[in-house]
Amino acid sequence: MANLDITPIDDNQDQNKSITVPFTEEEKALIKQYKDKINLTSTTDVIQFGVGSQTKVSNFSNEILKQVRTKDMGGAEDVLLNLRSDIRSFDENVNKKPLIPFFDNMKKKLQRMRTEYQSVEKNIHQIELKLEGHYKNLGKDVHIFDRLFQENQNYxxxxxxxxxAGEEKLQEAHAVTLPQMKAEAEETGDQHKIQAYKDMEQHVVRFERKVHDLKLTRMVVxxxxxxxRLIQNNSSSLMEKIQSSLVxxxxxxxNQMVLTLGIAHSQKALEAQKAVTDATNELLRRNSEMLKESTINVAKETERGIVDIETIKKANQDIVSTIEQVLQIQREGREKRKVVEQELLQSENELKNNLLKSAADDKLIQ
Incomplete structure (x- = not known):
């Protein structure tokens, strides 16, 4: 039996290298029979060569497509998501904040828990039935894909x-048949033999295309x-997930739901007592804080003077600051006047000197 060589091809290797398929002695004998039946001069034989296998592959592809189309790929996943959603919804509804505090808190919570459990329990039972159905269907799918894989190997x-067989026939044609016909045509110069040689060349080219088509079909297979295998592995993985959910x-x-209900019953009285204790402690705590705050405020107001010392200090600081600023302004004014007087004296001297210089110049001119 021919087996597929699926050794990975390195990127640096020749990508056009033919697929290597080992054959048994029995299969080699069958190849020889196929080759001997090939009549390259018959157009019908060339066209029909291997067409039966190609037809099987086409039908096989349609069968796979049918399996994929009719398979409810999302059904099992949707059921698992619904299971998770139901459990989350139960937790959210049970743990939501009640509208009535204290005494009604635990009572309402327990009632909501019972109601939600009854609702979710029905949904869980339906989900179990659906999961079991999906588990069986997936098991059938895995078996079908095993058969499809075996048929694919046979194709x-x-x-x-x-x-x-076709490659051996082509090798024989190129190595023996065509050279012989060419030699006879060249030796005799017979037009019929020349035409026969040309026709054989065309038959060989046509058969080469046919073998190439078979190789393309084999690549599809x-x-x-x-x-x-990918689809089968997906189904197997989903079966494992469903089985884990079921068991x-x-x-x-x-089990956890039963424990939750049991704990809720045992905590009902404790929750009510806790609410009373918390309310009492809260009331005493608030009254104590209010009494403390009120007493301290009264004592502070009683001991407070008509005018706070801070106010007196602030007013005194403002007066002192005002006086200091006025004195500073007066000092700065005196300094500025001194500077102005010096500048005036300097200007007066410069004017006198210029006048004297001007008079001396007039005498020299005369």
Whole structure:
């Protein structure tokens, strides 16, 4: 049986390298039979060569597409999401803040818990049934994809046999048939033999295209194998998740729900007593704080003078600051007047000197 060589190809290797497929002796004999039946001069034989396998691959692709289309891919995931949503909704509704405080708090909470548990319990039961149904369907899918994968391997083997037979026939044509016909045509110069040689060349080219088409079909089959496994692995993973939910999550949640209800019953009286104690302590605490604050305020107002010492200090500081600023302004005024008097004296002297100089100049001119 031919097996697929799926060794990864390095990026530096030749990407056009042919797929290596080992054959058994029995398969090699079958390849020889296929090759011997090939009639390159028959257009019908060339066209029909391997077409049966190609048709099987086409039907096989349609079958896979049908499986993917009819498969409810999101059904199981939606059920698991609904399960999580129901549990979250239960927690939110149970733990939401009540409108009536103190005595009604625990009572309302316990009532909400019972109501929510009854509602969610029905939903959980329906979800369990749906999960079991999805689990069975996924198990069937895994079995179907095992069969599809095996059929894909068989198609790959069958196509490889036809391709090997075609390549051997092409090798024989290029190495033996065409050289012989060319030599005979050149030796005899017979027009019929020349035309026969040209026709054979065209037949070989057409058959090469046919073998190439078979290789393309085999590549489609080659790519389909990992796709089948990916879909199958997804289904298997989802089966594991569903199984975990059925045997772990749901029973665990139910057990915790029973414990929650039991704890709620035992805490009901304690919650009521705690509310009374807290209210009493809060009332005493507030009264004590109010009495303390009122007494201190009264004592402060009683001991307070008509005018606060801080006010007197502030007024005294303002008076002293005002006097100091006035004195500073007066000192600055005296300094400025002295400067002005000096400047006036300097200006007067400069004027006298200029007048005397002007008079002396007039005498010299005369």
């Amino acid at each position: 790959f083997k069958e196509l490889s046999l036809y391709i090997a 080659l790519q389909t194998a990992p796709q089948i 772990n999550t749901i029973p665990l949640w139910k």
